[in-house]
Amino acid sequence: MTRNSPKILIIGGGFGGLFTALDLNGSGEITLVNAEDHFLFKPMLYEYLSGEVEAWHIAPDCKELLNDKVRFIRGAVTDVDLDARSVTVAGRAEPVSYDVLVVAPGAVTNYAGVPGAEQFALPFRALNDANRLRRRMTEALDHVQPDAAPQDTRSALTFAVVGGGASGVELSTKMADLLRDAVKRRALRGEPRVLIVEMADRLVPGMGEEIRKFVEAALGECRIEVHTETRVVRVTENTITLEHSQQQTELETAAVVWVAGVRVSPLAESLKVEKDRRGLILVERTLQTREYPNVFALGDVAFYPDVVPTLAGTAQLALQESGLCARNVRAFIEGKDLKTKRFVELGEAVSLGTEHAAVLSAGKVIGGPLARQARFAMYTARLPTWHHRLRVGASWFFEGTSPRPLQPLGF
Numbered sequence: 147m148t149r150n151s152p153k154i155l156i157i158g159g160g161f162g163g164l165f166t167a168l169d170l171n172g173s174g175e176i177t178l179v180n181a182e183d184h185f186l187f188k189p190m191l192y193e194y195l196s197g198e199v200e201a202w203h204i205a206p207d208c209k210e211l212l213n214d215k216v217r218f219i220r221g222a223v224t225d226v227d228l229d230a231r232s233v234t235v236a237g238r239a240e241p242v243s244y245d246v247l248v249v250a251p252g253a254v255t256n257y258a259g260v261p262g263a264e265q266f267a268l269p270f271r272a273l274n275d276a277n278r279l280r281r282r283m284t285e286a287l288d289h290v291q292p293d294a295a296p297q298d299t300r301s302a303l304t305f306a307v308v309g310g311g312a313s314g315v316e317l318s319t320k321m322a323d324l325l326r327d328a329v330k331r332r333a334l335r336g337e338p339r340v341l342i343v344e345m346a347d348r349l350v351p352g353m354g355e356e357i358r359k360f361v362e363a364a365l366g367e368c369r370i371e372v373h374t375e376t377r378v379v380r381v382t383e384n385t386i387t388l389e390h391s392q393q394q395t396e397l398e399t400a401a402v403v404w405v406a407g408v409r410v411s412p413l414a415e416s417l418k419v420e421k422d423r424r425g426l427i428l429v430e431r432t433l434q435t436r437e438y439p440n441v442f443a444l445g446d447v448a449f450y451p452d453v454v455p456t457l458a459g460t461a462q463l464a465l466q467e468s469g470l471c472a473r474n475v476r477a478f479i480e481g482k483d484l485k486t487k488r489f490v491e492l493g494e495a496v497s498l499g500t501e502h503a504a505v506l507s508a509g510k511v512i513g514g515p516l517a518r519q520a521r522f523a524m525y526t527a528r529l530p531t532w533h534h535r536l537r538v539g540a541s542w543f544f545e546g547t548s549p550r551p552l553q554p555l556g557f
């Protein structure tokens with residue numbers, strides 16, 4: 147690179163993009179383009195749903211996190227011209243040019259072509275998704291008459307969570323605790339009904355046996371109805387149709403939440419670089435794309451060679467890659483040798499309802515309320531910037547992290 151102050155353009159302000167921008171710390175003229183005005187610490191979206199944390203804790207404003215060495219553009223990149231070295235941002239007349247490009251737009255919900263799923267099921271990836279789901283739970287509760295029979299309460303409060311990975315477990319246990327608490331507070335008779343629907347023969351297949359014990363106990367305590375080897379055939383505004391052993395059953399639901407998988411960002415689909423059959427950008431061990439050495443990709447859009455399957459598509463991986471990416475972008479600019487890295491598993495932490503969690507760290511598993519505290523501590527340390535970590539840590543320590551009950555709307 148010959149330019150004195152090369153232009154580095156980063157697409158995506160998530161775990162991959164934001165942390166790369168922070169790590170670059172002013173090496174070059176850096177621009178970060180993000181579709182939202184905030185970063186989102188997705189692993190705590192469940193706690194935001196339950197009101198254990200507030201939006202500012204887990205979704206700080208990008209501009210507040212980035213210092214004046216990074217220019218921030220809020221907007222969605224709609225096109226990338228890799229040969230002209232420029233990107234188009236929705237709503238901006240002029241393309242933004244670059245010398246080095248970092249591609250990190252993440253993933254989107256994959257509805258797998260199930261009829262009605264995209265239209266009627268709720269995704270769970272953004273703050274607004276959690277807001278909508280919380281509102282849907284409150285509305286369903288508000289519709290239950292104070293003298294309703296237990297079976298009517300159960301029917302009005304039937305929620306289906308599709309996808310039996312960690313997300314499905316964390317979300318369903320959180321929802322069940324919130325709903326049960328609200329039923330009690332409103333002195334209703336009966337119980338909510340929360341289902342997990344999973345195609346495979348068991349939940350959280352990638353999870354180790356020790357931590358699984360806590361997961362299974364929590365599912366039992368929260369009285370989650372687990373439907374394995376079950377396929378979703380159809381979703382409508384207020385029903386879900388399931389198929390198990392070639393038998394179809396239609397259930398009335400207050401909401402269906404879809405956490406059954408992701409697919410690569412539509413932006414990556416349009417990039418003319420080599421990809422695997424799932425559409426993931428194939429990167430070298432330096433995170434460079436194969437065709438364009440000045441284009442790097444990381445996080446949920448990229449396939450890095452030899453990464454253990456349980457790390458793929460995780461914040462843990464995107465975070466570790468961001469350090470390598472920043473270092474290699476700097477080396478590329480300075481004409482130095484680029485490095486590679488072996489990414490490691492940093493442990494597992496699963497939220498299990500509003501009072502419990504399970505944490506696997508350094509080969510040891512703990513569960514219960516202590517693990518919930520440990521999870522909060524672990525995640526405080528992984529939030530972006532020291533300043534934000536300190537503010538959030540102090541807020542959780544002094545103000546607490548109790549859930550916010552589902553109050554009647556307009557309360």
Ligand SMILES: Cc1cc2nc3c(=O)[nH]c(=O)nc-3n(C[C@H](O)[C@H](O)[C@H](O)COP(=O)(O)OP(=O)(O)OC[C@H]3O[C@@H](n4cnc5c(N)ncnc54)[C@H](O)[C@@H]3O)c2cc1C
Nearest residue numbers: 158160161162181189222223251252445446459460461462
């Ligand atoms: C509910 C939930 C819980 C999770 N829990 C965990 C967990 O406990 N542990 C774990 O390791 N992983 C977890 N993950 C996965 C983890 O969040 C992702 O793997 C990680 O966020 C990937 O980082 P990324 O930078 O690739 O994408 P993201 O963090 O998703 O960031 C992508 C950013 O790009 C922006 N963007 C998208 N398209 C464009 C565009 N065209 N132009 C501009 N900006 C764009 C998006 O708005 C977003 O800000 C969870 C995911 C979800 C949804």
